[in-house]
Amino acid sequence: MDVTTTHRTPPATCCIIGGGPAGIMLGFLLARSGVPVTVLEKHKDFFRDFRGDTIHPSTLELLYELGLLEKLLALPHSQVTGLSAIVGGQRMVMSDFSHLPTHAKFVALMPQWDFLNFLSTEASRFPNFTIRMGWEATGLLQQNGVTTGVVANTPDGPVEIPATLTVGCDGRHAISRQAAHLPLFDFGVPIDILWLRIARQPGDPENALGYVNYGRFIILINRNDYFQVGYLIPKDTFPQIQQAGLPAFQQGIERIVPFLANRTAEIDSWDKVKLLTIQVNHLTQWSEPGLLCIGDAAHAMSPVGGIGINIALQDAVATANLLTEALLSNALTEHHLRQVQQYRESAVHNTQRAQVFAHRILRHVLSRTDPIQAPLPLRILTHIPGFKYLAGRFIGMGLQPEHIKNF
Ligand SMILES: Cc1cc2nc3c(=O)[nH]c(=O)nc-3n(C[C@H](O)[C@H](O)[C@H](O)COP(=O)(O)OP(=O)(O)OC[C@H]3O[C@@H](n4cnc5c(N)ncnc54)[C@H](O)[C@@H]3O)c2cc1C
Numbered sequence: 001m002d003v004t005t006t007h008r009t010p011p012a013t014c015c016i017i018g019g020g021p022a023g024i025m026l027g028f029l030l031a032r033s034g035v036p037v038t039v040l041e042k043h044k045d046f047f048r049d050f051r052g053d054t055i056h057p058s059t060l061e062l063l064y065e066l067g068l069l070e071k072l073l074a075l076p077h078s079q080v081t082g083l084s085a086i087v088g089g090q091r092m093v094m095s096d097f098s099h100l101p102t103h104a105k106f107v108a109l110m111p112q113w114d115f116l117n118f119l120s121t122e123a124s125r126f127p128n129f130t131i132r133m134g135w136e137a138t139g140l141l142q143q144n145g146v147t148t149g150v151v152a153n154t155p156d157g158p159v160e161i162p163a164t165l166t167v168g169c170d171g172r173h174a175i176s177r178q179a180a181h182l183p184l185f186d187f188g189v190p191i192d193i194l195w196l197r198i199a200r201q202p203g204d205p206e207n208a209l210g211y212v213n214y215g216r217f218i219i220l221i222n223r224n225d226y227f228q229v230g231y232l233i234p235k236d237t238f239p240q241i242q243q244a245g246l247p248a249f250q251q252g253i254e255r256i257v258p259f260l261a262n263r264t265a266e267i268d269s270w271d272k273v274k275l276l277t278i279q280v281n282h283l284t285q286w287s288e289p290g291l292l293c294i295g296d297a298a299h300a301m302s303p304v305g306g307i308g309i310n311i312a313l314q315d316a317v318a319t320a321n322l323l324t325e326a327l328l329s330n331a332l333t334e335h336h337l338r339q340v341q342q343y344r345e346s347a348v349h350n351t352q353r354a355q356v357f358a359h360r361i362l363r364h365v366l367s368r369t370d371p372i373q374a375p376l377p378l379r380i381l382t383h384i385p386g387f388k389y390l391a392g393r394f395i396g397m398g399l400q401p402e403h404i405k406n407f
Pocket residue numbers: 017018019020021022023040041042043050051052053054135136137138169170171172173174175193195276277278279294295296297300301302303305306307308309310312
């Protein structure tokens with residue numbers, strides 16, 4: 001269907017702030033349906049270490065629906081069919097994706113910059129898609145209480161980008177939600193995460209694993225020649241860890257993950273250890289006239305479960321499904337924008353509650369310095385037949401999987 005000939009009025013325009021998973025997916029879907037879209041990304045490329053690397057079965061299903069799955073999986077990646085944790089030296093299978101009703105029954109581990117490059121390259125095939133790398137939104141254009149576009153700093157100086165709809169996909173520190181003074185509810189988080197790299201060697205485990213013992217929780221993500229290491233700590237304790245010195249830090253890692261013992265000396269400076277603060281919060285109002293926030297901009301997710309990217313992508317699909325017709329006929333109202341929040345909110349809030357519950361358990365685990373045994377409830381749960389499939393469904397699909405709608 002040629003959308004441009006079936007509508008009498010020219011379509012509304014959309015400016016998306018942020019080229020993360022939510023922004024690129026939304027830009028792709030709107031441009032594919034004929035809505036002129038400009039995506040602003042403040043960085044010059046997608047190459048950033050702190051992004052998660054997980055592409056979940058429900059996201060892979062979206063790519064299947066778009067006819068892009070095979071092409072994506074031709075890129076280097078590894079496939080994780082389930083998640084395990086080594087708790088006090090004992091391996092516990094936490095989830096299994098092998099029974100999911102999807103074409104790809106695994107989590108694809110792929111550096112997020114590869115995924116975003118892939119999706120934005122595919123989006124650039126649509127004439128309505130424009131991406132501006134190195135353009136940083138600094139504020140919103142507003143007229144009589146309505147957002148009418150974005151003010152951005154570009155390599156050539158400041159510009160104004162007028163748009164019928166502005167979508168804030170600019171993550172946890174979103175300028176969009178700050179500029180619009182949208183109200184925020186914060187859960188509070190008792191943990192932070194240290195982010196560092198350690199070389200991989202032949203014979204190391206392929207899949208992502210969590211290691212728990214002696215008051216520490218370490219996650220290893222396989223990035224081929226190195227592990228991306230996530231080291232959970234109680235909130236605000238990084239200065240104490242630094243004070244104890246690098247050798248103590250290295251020994252702490254070796255104690256939990258003994259096979260790393262011959263290479264922790266690589267961490268020879270605190271510059272190699274980044275502190276990432278974890279947030280879990282959500283806007284109580286995702287939109288106002290002319291502006292909508294989605295993804296982490298509307299609800300910052302914790303890394304727990306590795307599900308934030310999936311949720312951000314599902315927000316983008318739901319937004320495209322709910323708004324495309326109104327954008328194409330230039331009939332977008334505040335009511336349409338509110339529908340996005342009404343439709344997605346309960347799945348997001350329930351997922352955040354599950355993350356907050358997991359934080360409490362993790363905080364308890366981090367307060368123990370003795371050798372740990374898996375807590376009894378966890379041992380019982382992991383022995384219930386079907387638990388790993390249920391957990392696989394929650395992690396792999398999310399509470400409200402979305403599907404691509406064609407217009
Ligand atoms: C340490 C850590 C590890 C995580 N690991 C995982 C994981 O493994 N799997 C998982 O699913 N989730 C993970 N998460 C959560 C996940 O990162 C987020 O939920 C997800 O990235 C949200 O996607 P988004 O597109 O909404 O926002 P983001 O991914 O944050 O993208 C926002 C984009 O907007 C850009 N931007 C920001 N401000 C501006 C501006 N003013 N102008 C222009 N551009 C701007 C940013 O550069 C960025 O590219 C992790 C979170 C943390 C903190």
